[in-house]
Amino acid sequence: MKILFTCGGTAGHINPAVALARLFQQREEGCQVLFVGADGGMETRLVPKEGYEIRTVTITNFQRSLSPAAVGHNVKTVLNMNKSKKQANAILDDFQPDLVVGTGGYASYPVVNAAARRGIPTAVHESNAVPGLTTKTLSKVVDAVMVGFEESRSYYDCPEKVVVTGTPVRGDFFQYTRREARSRLGLSDERPMVLSYWGSLGAQVMNGMMTEFIRMECDAGEPFHHLHGAGRDFSRLTKELGGKGVSLSAHPAVEVREYIYDMPVAMAAADLVICRSGASTISELAAIAKPSILVPSPNVTADHQTKNAKVLAGAGGAVLLPESECTPQRLYGTAADLLGDKARRSAMSRALTEMAVPDAAEKIYETLMRLEKREK
Template identity: 40%
Template sequence: MKVIMTGGGTGGHIYPAIAIADKIRRKHPDAEVLFIGTERGMEKDLVPKSGYEIRFITVSGFNRKKLWKNFKTALDLAKGNHQANKIISDFKPDLVIGTGGYVCGPVVRAAHKKGIRTFIHEQNAFPGVTNKLLEKYVDKVFVSFSESKEYFKDQSKLIVTGNPIRKSFLTCGMGNSRDKLEIKPNEFVLLCFGGSLGAGKINSTMIHVLEAFNGLPDARVFFITGRNYYHKVLESIKEQGIELSGNIKVLEYVDNMHEYLSSSDLVISRAGALTVSEITACGKAAILIPSPNVTGNHQYFNAKVVADKGGAVILEEKDLTEEKLLGTVMRLKNNKEALNSMSAASGKAGRMDATDVIYDHLGI
């Protein structure tokens, strides 16, 4: 059996594809799985690191602000269509699964035209443009949130699956993870991250929280800045004359996010679909700060799904201040009952069988 996975740009599109591929491999050890992405996206590094072969095509997104740039987009699309056709003709897959990002368009359409079974997965509560356009070319549309069903036309194709997350997030326990990270059982753990590349506003606001927690007994803070902001954050801390105590760790990036997330009591993060799914799968209370720089404000809708069920507090970036963030953190830290209630609600909002449900509907 041969399977093509396609999706890219950010980890939010790539990690679900890897999770689905891993499930297929566990069920069919002899299956050949090929990824198709772009050389500009994170898939270039993440996919080979996960043990899969990847090939690249040329594709770029539509520019809504600078329309003249879309001439190049059209040229890229024509080139990408040709490249996708060739890869599919050479590889001869039995099915193609897209998990979002512009790269999915040429690949899924080419497979459909060749009569190959096709599927897409939508991670966000507010669907992306590419997946809405691809709906008519696929056999099934897997969606993470029931709230996103209204944005698709053919309801008969829709299956609510949840978001596929890596097995490590489902199997790690708090006690074991804290042992690995050398965290004491009684310590309050605050985890902050803004995605693999980081989030500037969260990072700058978070420094005030670091200062408040610096040297605080029985409290630990893990602040993952993202690769784009790490040195800038360290410089800001130095400029403000803050000498960090041992209970504060500022990190650029971590590969074992499942251990940090499992160890935490409270999480501060963006509200990308994958992030929200991992937080809820681990049953963690969260302060979610949706990115305002995404299509259709979809991160707000992702956050709202969990917040409406009591598992998270939403702080919109336009309202984010040092005082408001610290005040929200301290209110939850000092109210164990409220924190536990949020954690329980978060866990109920999560779904841990997404890869199983998707696999069961692939017909393989």
Template identity: 40%
Template structure:
């Protein structure tokens, strides 16, 4: 079995694609799995590090706001779009796939569409409650549509072939020992708060978390706070700490980047973060309460719709960035901590939204799809 997976843009697209690739390889050790994506994108580093063959195709999205800079970007996007057809054909000839899977990002569009036109078995996976444009366009052409959320089914426009499977998560997320994770952090009986805004860092999250950290230390809360600033937030957070009068120490650990996320999620009682699909899938799999701050800078405002699902289930509190202040965050944390058992109940609600069998469902359907083509 030869498989070509197209995914790009963000970790929320690429990590589920890598999880699917790993599950397919586990189910069929003889499977040849290839990836298509942009060399300049995040996918190149993640895919090649995982050891899969990578096929370069350059494709960009069009900018809707017409500024002089964006007009130039759109000219480049048109150029790459014109080249995408021949490049896609060359990749398909080289790989000769039995199955092509699109996991999101602009790169999925030309690859999956060309494969479908050639009669190759195709599938897409939509990670968000509000589907992206690429997957909505592809849904009518592919053989199977995987949706992470039931809320996405009608929006994708192909309910008769859409299967709700959740978002696949890294196996190490599902195998963490909470007691061991907390012991490693010397958490004791403290409430563990984990906060982050992504690998680059989100300025607004750093600003309001700094206010929260100042409140925690001034009021001597029984909290162990773990915060990741992101690469662009290191100096900013140091300046904010000086302004707010707090410092890292026994009850506050500040890092640029979290490289042991499964362990920290296992130890956490409350998570403060953006609401990308991958993050939410891991919160659901772990069963963690959260305060979610959707990024306003994403297509179709999909992070907001992702977050609403958790809030509606009683698993999270959503604060839109336009309403976000340090005081708002402090009061929200205060309210959650003031009610005994509230965080535990929210975590239990989050767990009901996750699907620990997501990878099994996806893999089984994909293997069945390939079998019907033989």
């Protein structure tokens, strides 16, 4: 069996494809896998690290603006579409896949569209709650549309194609109990723990708020444990804390790291997570039933993070706090209230458990194998 995955742009598109590639190779003896991404995309760095070959097409996005720069960019995109169509067909001629799966990103369009025209079984998977332009367009030509949440079904014109499969989450997120994870982090008392981190888009704004958040919790006598991932703002954040008279060495319950490399451990130990609401994040939060305060990034296409956050908040599993309404005081107050209300957090966890699809990878595997066998 030969299966081609095409993905790119964000980890939320790449990680599910990698998880599925591993599952197919475990289940199907001799299964050959090829990835296709966009020239220079994140996928060209991440996929080879996972041990898979990746080929690329020349594709760019459309910008929703009438500025001269945007118009010029869009003209280039139109020209690239013709080039990427030829590249996609050349890749299909060479690899001869039995199944083609797109998990999002601009590179998915030319490859999945070309495969569908040839009659090769095709499917797309959308990790975000609301489909992006690529997935929405491809949904009209593929054999199956796989989505992460039941609420996503209504956004598609062909509901008979839609299968609610959930989104695959790395197995190590399920490896630790709360007690085991807290022990690994060296938490020796029963104070609740909050985990906070931000993505690269708009992280500086939110890390600025976290400086005041941390000052307030230190002034309050460290009522809870706190692990914060500051990313590129680590030096600036710690310097600003010093300017506010906060020495983290005097507050052992508060830890600021540049990067959190053991995220599955940190997530398992946490009683509350404060973060953005990208596709990977909401899938992880739902899968492990972790209550959260979600502050969507306003700097993403079609405001899709707000739409993601609304799914979890609407189910009762998260608090949605728009960045435009967020202040350090409101963020801290909301977190303190939740950390002091175990019953509410338990209710949030139950709500997430009810909406999650814990065996997402298995459901996607079964859906794709039905397509492949139907062709035979």
